[in-house]
Amino acid sequence: MLFSRKKTEMPTRETALAGRSVPLRTADEHFIFGRPLKGPYPDGLETAMFGLGCFWGAERKFWQLGAGIWVTAVGYAGGFTPNATYEEVCTGRTGHNEVVLVVFDPKVISYDALLKTFWENHNPTQGMRQGNDVGTQYRSGIYVFSDAQRKTAEASKASFQERLSSAGFGRITTEILPAPEFFFAEDYHQQYLAKVPHGYCGLGGTGVTCAAPTGVDAA
Template identity: 85%
Template sequence: MLNARKKTEMPTAETALKGRASAIPTAQEHFLFGRPIKGPYPAGLEVAMFGIGCFWGAERKFWQLGAGIWVTAVGYAGGFTPNATYEEVCTGKTGHNEVVLVVFDAKAISYERLLKTFWESHNPTQGMRQGNDVGTQYRSGIYVFSDAQRAAAEASKASYQKRLSEAGFGLITTEIVAAPAFYFAEDTHQQYLAKVPHGYCGLGGTGVDCAEPTGVAAGPASAAIHAEG
């Protein structure tokens, strides 16, 4: 229990692992789409970032949306350790969350559709865990790249909270904050469930539908993304 408690407590900048100056190696192309994971991305595309538990299953939720999704990638964000490794993140001593970066064409799929997928793909009331996965790296998070994204995220949170409360669930613990630096995870983790179709996925939603609100414009990927490495 002591170890579990430590894994659910955020480190401070002083106690976090120090990390490294250089980016860790990762894939160059998306395993399914054959497009460059790190860009450059075509002009006019937008970017979103979410944390919904183990990023293996989380990434699959977004690439499966199909039309409008240009590329997805998994990585680490929201902590203190630059260029952390998977093993370091799993110690709970980096403060990072396992997140999914989604580059999309808003003319084909809206940010609100991504938010709907986000809310319905996990239980956002569980704090520093998702199902049996326990730790700060499994917390629910929406990392926004613009004021418009923040407004859309906050509105969808309020709407979904009402529906969850009616269904008997507790308060949403999702953090909605400005997008921090994003560090690409190792090649092994990129599109993991496409490479290992029967691999582990611990995600489970609440079964409560999320209404898709009216469109809100987001920021362009070329201007908004702050990715390291």
């Protein structure tokens, strides 16, 4: 129980692992799309970032949207440890969340559509866990790159809360914060479930549908 409790309590900057100055080695290209994982990305594209549990299954939900998705990538964000490894993140001593970076074309797919995918594919009421996956790295989070994204995310959260409450679920614990620095995860994590189709995916939604995308521009 003590170990489990430590994994669900955020460390402080002083107690977090030190990390390293050198970035982790990761893939150069998206395994499915064949595009540069780290860019440069074409002009006119936008970026979104989400945490919704184990990032293997979470990333798949976004690349499967298809049209309008340029690249997806998994990594660590929201903590204190620079260039943390997967093993370090799993200790709960980095403060990082497992997140998905989504680079998309807003002329083809809206930010609202990404939020719909986010809300419907996990349970955002569980705090520092997602199903059987327990730890700070599994918390629900929306990390915004603009004030417009923040406003759209907040409105979406309020709307989905009404639907969840009507279905008997508790309060949403999702954090909505300015996008922190994103650290690319190790090579083998990128597009993992395309490389290992029958690999582990612990994601499970609530069965509650999110409101249809409004088409609001969140540039």
